[in-house]
Amino acid sequence: DGGITQSPKYLFRKEGQNVTLSCEQNLNHDAMYWYRQDPGQGLRLIYYSQIVNDFQKGDIAEGYSVSREKKESFPLTVTSAQKNPTAFYLCASSIGSKKGNQPQHFGDGTRLSIL
Amino acid sequence: AQSVTQLDSHVSVSEGTPVLLRCNYSSSYSPSLFWYVQHPNKGLQLLLKYTSAATLVKGINGFEAEFKKSETSFHLTKPSAHMSDAAEYFCVVSVQDMRFGAGTRLTVKP
Numbered sequence: 001d002g003g004i005t006q007s008p009k010y011l012f013r014k015e016g017q018n019v020t021l022s023c024e025q026n027l028n029h030d031a032m033y034w035y036r037q038d039p040g041q042g043l044r045l046i047y048y049s050q051i052v053n054d055f056q057k058g059d060i061a062e063g064y065s066v067s068r069e070k071k072e073s074f075p076l077t078v079t080s081a082q083k084n085p086t087a088f089y090l091c092a093s094s095i096g097s098k099k100g101n102q103p104q105h106f107g108d109g110t111r112l113s114i115l
Numbered sequence: 116a117q118s119v120t121q122l123d124s125h126v127s128v129s130e131g132t133p134v135l136l137r138c139n140y141s142s143s144y145s146p147s148l149f150w151y152v153q154h155p156n157k158g159l160q161l162l163l164k165y166t167s168a169a170t171l172v173k174g175i176n177g178f179e180a181e182f183k184k185s186e187t188s189f190h191l192t193k194p195s196a197h198m199s200d201a202a203e204y205f206c207v208v209s210v211q212d213m214r215f216g217a218g219t220r221l222t223v224k225p
Contacts, residue, residue, distance in 0.1 A: 004158070040124070042205060042215030043159075090158055101147040101166040104213065106158030 002027045006091050006107035012115045013078065013085060021076045021110045023091035031096060032074040033104060036060060037088040046089075049074055078112065086114050117142040119208040121216035129224045134193040136219045138206035141187060148189045149207040150180055153218075159205060165189065176200070196223045 004025045013019045025032065031050050035043040045058030049068040063082025068074055074093075078085045088111050092104040122137040140146060147166045151159040163174025170182040180191045189206060201223045206216040 006158075040217065042217045044215075045212070048212075088156075092159075101164075101209070103149060103161045103164055104159075106151075106160070108158045109156065111156070 004091055004093055004105060004107035006089075006110050008110060009108070011110055011112045013112060014115050016080045018077055018079050019112070021078070021089055021091075021112070023074045023076065023107060024072055025074075025091075025093045025105075025107075026072060027093055027105060028071070029093035029095055029105070030071070031094045031102075032068070033092040033094075034058075034064070034066065034074070034076045035090045035092065037090060037109075043090060046076065085112055087112060117144075117146055117208045117210050117214050119206050119214055119216040121204075121206050121219050123219050124217065125220045125222070127222040127224065128196045130198055131195050134191070134196045134200065134221065136191040136204050136206075136221065138189045138191065138216060139187055140189060140206070140208040142208055142210055144210050147209045148180075148182060149209065149213075150174065150178070150189075150191050151205045151207060153203045153205065155202075162191070162204075196221075198223050198225065 007022045033048045034046040044060050046064050047066040049055040065077045090109045091107045094102045094104045096102040118141045120139045149164045150162040153159045162178050163172045165172045165182045173179045178193045203218045205218050208214050
């Protein structure tokens with residue numbers, strides 16, 4: 001069954017620590033995305049990747065980093081520079097490279113909290 | 116540039132009554148429009164999409180939406196609410212990239 005797998009479901013970060021959120025897809029999609037969701041707000045784009053070995057900053061990239069070494073994988077690192085990392089993080093993928101009429105498919109998210 | 120406004124942050128209905136979730140959009144170009152649903156601690160699931168074909172779009176679980184260009188609206192409706200419809204709903208406008216509304220939380224009372 002095709003889909004997007006995010007792990008872990010819950011993650012805790014200590015002060016000064018970097019943490020990495022995993023996102024894997026077996027949909028054979030070219031494009032992948034990371035969003036941050038805060039209560040009462042819509043999703044905000046952190047980073048996106050249209051193709052392997054290439055990625056672009058979204059609206060709120062500061063304090064985050066990504067890599068895209070394989071088509072199936074798009075991990076997100078929340079660095080110590082991100083001062084307010086507590087949020088729900090969603091990974092998504094789509095067939096096209098940011099084509100407007102292609103829907104995105106979402107994982108079930110990772111909830112990150114500060115210890 | 117494009118943007119989307121969901122006019123209600125919270126809608127409450129009784130089971131078996133109609134549902135209306137309102138969405139207005141702004142776009143310089145002909146957009147694609149989507150509605151997604153999110154249950155607690157889950158990802159977003161696509162309900163339906165409009166991509167310049169028929170203006171009345173039917174989706175999953177009995178939902179539908181009508182694209183009205185003159186009103187720049189894309190409201191989501193369902194004739195009869197079910198308890199399982201209780202969730203957060205997001206309207207999305209897309210030209211080159213997706214812009215999400217702030218969401219409408221739907222509560223269904225027994």
